[in-house]
Amino acid sequence: MHGKDPMVVLKTEYSRGGRNSATVRMKLKSLIANFNTEVVFKADDKMDQIVLDKKECTYSYFADPMYVWMDTEFNQYEVENENMGDSLNYLEDGMSAEVVFYDGKAISVELPTSVVREITWTEPAVKGDTSGKVLKPAKISTGFDINVPIFVAQGDKVEIDTRTAEYRKRV
Amino acid sequence: MDNHGDLGVCWRLSCQLAARGHQVHLHVDDASVLQWMAPQGCAGVQVMNWPTDDTVINASALPDVVIEAFGCELPLGYQATMGRASTPPVWVNLEYFSAEDAALRNHGLPSPVMSGPAKGLTKWFFYPGLSPQSGGVLGPGVDGRVNSVHEHEQLSLQRDKISWPTKPPRISLFCYEPASLGLWLQQLHEQTPAVHLTVTAGRATQAVRHALQAWQLPPSFEVSELPYLSHPEFDQLLAAQDLNLVRGEDSLVRAIWAGQAFLWQIYPQDDGAHWPKLQAFLKATQAPTVVVQAHLAWNADQPTALPALTPAHWAQWSAWALTLRRRLQAETDLLTRLESFVAAHG
Numbered sequence: 119m120h121g122k123d124p125m126v127v128l129k130t131e132y133s134r135g136g137r138n139s140a141t142v143r144m145k146l147k148s149l150i151a152n153f154n155t156e157v158v159f160k161a162d163d164k165m166d167q168i169v170l171d172k173k174e175c176t177y178s179y180f181a182d183p184m185y186v187w188m189d190t191e192f193n194q195y196e197v198e199n200e201n202m203g204d205s206l207n208y209l210e211d212g213m214s215a216e217v218v219f220y221d222g223k224a225i226s227v228e229l230p231t232s233v234v235r236e237i238t239w240t241e242p243a244v245k246g247d248t249s250g251k252v253l254k255p256a257k258i259s260t261g262f263d264i265n266v267p268i269f270v271a272q273g274d275k276v277e278i279d280t281r282t283a284e285y286r287k288r289v
Numbered sequence: 290m291d292n293h294g295d296l297g298v299c300w301r302l303s304c305q306l307a308a309r310g311h312q313v314h315l316h317v318d319d320a321s322v323l324q325w326m327a328p329q330g331c332a333g334v335q336v337m338n339w340p341t342d343d344t345v346i347n348a349s350a351l352p353d354v355v356i357e358a359f360g361c362e363l364p365l366g367y368q369a370t371m372g373r374a375s376t377p378p379v380w381v382n383l384e385y386f387s388a389e390d391a392a393l394r395n396h397g398l399p400s401p402v403m404s405g406p407a408k409g410l411t412k413w414f415f416y417p418g419l420s421p422q423s424g425g426v427l428g429p430g431v432d433g434r435v436n437s438v439h440e441h442e443q444l445s446l447q448r449d450k451i452s453w454p455t456k457p458p459r460i461s462l463f464c465y466e467p468a469s470l471g472l473w474l475q476q477l478h479e480q481t482p483a484v485h486l487t488v489t490a491g492r493a494t495q496a497v498r499h500a501l502q503a504w505q506l507p508p509s510f511e512v513s514e515l516p517y518l519s520h521p522e523f524d525q526l527l528a529a530q531d532l533n534l535v536r537g538e539d540s541l542v543r544a545i546w547a548g549q550a551f552l553w554q555i556y557p558q559d560d561g562a563h564w565p566k567l568q569a570f571l572k573a574t575q576a577p578t579v580v581v582q583a584h585l586a587w588n589a590d591q592p593t594a595l596p597a598l599t600p601a602h603w604a605q606w607s608a609w610a611l612t613l614r615r616r617l618q619a620e621t622d623l624l625t626r627l628e629s630f631v632a633a634h635g
Contacts, residue, residue: 120401121409131394134562136385136538139360141414143395158398158414160360160382165403 119168120157124149126201126226132161147200149225171219172228176212185209187217187227195224202226207262208233208280229280234289235259236275243271253285293491294537295359296322300331301427301520301539302356302383305624307333308432314352316340325517339364346370351378354631357412358383369406379635380412381627386426386538388573389566392416396423397630413634417538417623419573419616424630428622429524429546435618457483458598461530463540464493464554471500472592478506480598487526490517532598532606534587548614550606552587563588574613577605 119125125146134140140161147154159165175187175195184196195217205215205227216228240256253265264278266285277286296317303313304327311333317323318339340346342365351370355378357363363371371377382400384392396416402408415424428434460477464470474497477484488497494514501512518526523540527533527547535544536554544551555567567588571581579602586593596602 119403131391133389133391133395134558134565135360135392136387136558136566137360137556138558138562139385141391141395143391143398156398158395158400159403160400163400163403164405 119166120146120148120155123151124168124220124225125155126220128154128200128203149220149223168220170225172216173219174214175217176214177209179211185227187215187224189217195219197224197227204280204283205229207260207283208235208258208278209260210235231281232277232279232286234275234277237266237270237272240266240270240272244268293322293326294539297326297520297537297539298427299358300327300334302358302624303334304331305427305431305433307331309624309628312352326519328519340367342366348374353635354379354381356381356383359385363407365406372407372410377410379631380410381631382412382414384414384416386417386541387423387566388419388569390569392418393420393422413630415627415630419570419613421620425621425623425626426542426545426617427624429543433622433624435622457485458531459485459487459529460532460534461487461489461526462493462497462534463489464496464534464536465557466492466496467554467587467589468591469586469589469593469595470496471504473587473595474500474506475504476595476597483511485511485513487513487515487530489515489523545610545614545617548611550603550610552583554587557588574609577609579605580609 125148127144128147129145131143132140133143141158142161143156143158145154145156173189173195175189178186178188178194180186181196183199185199185202187195187197189195197217202209203226208229213233215230217224218226218228235258237256238259241254252268254268254270256264256266256270258264258278262283264276264283264285266276267288270276270285270288275289277289278284279286299315299317300323303315306313313334314337315334316337316339320336320338323336344364344366346367348370351374355363355371357380371380384395393416395414396418398414399411400414402410402412417424417426419426467473474486477486486497488494497512497514515526524543524547527535527540527544527549530547530549533544533547533549533551534554535541535551537556541551541553544553553567553570555563555570557563567584571584576584579596582596583606586595
């Protein structure tokens with residue numbers, strides 16, 4: 119809640135400040151009025167938690183501007199394009215995620231902490247460094263950019279941390 | 290308060306606010322440092338003890354503006370009074386100096402208070418920086434304005450020439466404990482044996498003594514150890530040197546205003562988080578290669594040789610410092626920007 123307005127977080131940016139402090143900048147969108155806003159918090163600021171309803175769903179299709187999700191009872195829920203946030207980076211047909219509801223309305227999507235995706239483009243794999251610390255750019259099917267170890271090849275499936283967009287392992 | 294720089298910035302800001310006609314209460318947990326930093330005090334600034342969480346503050350005692358500086362959390366009792374006020378003060382969170390893009394994006398943003406006794410209020414993030422889009426830096430003058438400076442500052446601001454020192458270079462040192470200190474002292478001795486090094490009191494003196502002993506530098510290496518200096522004395526020191534090595538934020542800005550070549554030791558942070566900040570500063574100031582190399586070496590975790598102090602390097606280094614000062618002289622100071630900001634959000 120931002121004042122009396124329920125807001126959904128569209129984007130966040132974590133950055134380190136001085137003297138070991140940190141901040142989080144957020145882009146917020148109102149759920150009931152037509153406005154966006156940007157705010158910033160210290161990383162250790164406390165907030166009252168709002169309990170929201172969540173439901174496990176799978177992604178069905180895109181009906182501009184809505185992304186349609188379906189639960190196990192074939193009920194469909196529409197989430198606005200703008201509220202999809204980072205989940206668009208990993209979207210693929212049939213993927214599972216939790217649809218988040220406020221006051222009965224689907225407002226956003228929460229991804230699992232990691233997903234497995236195929237590398238659709240990267241430079242040729244290089245043998246040698248197996249530590250995984252030497253990285254190269256790559257893309258997954260949505261066009262989203264991630265960095266992967268140099269031994270990863272096009273066509274490989276990799277596990278990605280959806281919170282940080284970091285490569286975890288090859289599967 | 291952590292190191293002297295936090296109080297240094299707050300004291301200068303307080304004095305500059307007072308010089309512009311504002312009444313200032315400076316709350317600090319340990320004001321003893323002001324005995325040497327500002328023995329003369331400052332008209333219009335009242336130094337007060339940091340309230341405890343249980344201290345009850347009368348609403349009538351609330352100011353028009355509260356500036357929360359450098360991550361200090363306002364006492365809960367103070368927040369409670371602010372939260373209950375019919376017209377709460379404008380609440381500014383004064384952040385650390387930064388040249389990073391993220392700081393520019395955060396500058397001026399609201400920060401809704403979502404919990405605690407001040408829940409429902411808004412504080413505003415204010416970032417000192419070099420960019421016109423940032424909060425700026427404290428100006429050199431008594432009221433923060435470039436045109437209201439003391440005589441020694443006037444002389445410093447008028448200096449616009451770059452020349453290789455004909456006498457032994459005068460170097461001031463105000464640092465933490467840089468890993469490269471011993472190696473640098475040896476370099477100075479080998480390159481310019483007659484260099485005169487003036488070291489500030491406290492950690493810098495201890496670090497130099499340790500390094501001189503560890504590197505067994507001969508007694509001909511001239512080092513002057515200073516007592517703790519007041520702000521005006523420190524500013525005079527910087528203006529009189531050919532090269533100033535500074536640390537933290539307050540002395541960085543004063544070194545810029547002194548207009549001499551300077552080298553900045555940034556506050557080291559866990560997991561190297563200070564490196565992007567240093568690199569952002571060097572990029573934002575368009576530092577030439579010799580200045581970049583010197584800064585990377587001076588802030589390194591391991592002893593690393595600094596570039597030699599040759600006439601060519603000196604010219605580039607001094608030109609960089611003068612250009613930076615000229616740039617800031619052409620822009621509005623932090624206090625002017627802060628006043629405008631508060632007026633817009635009051």
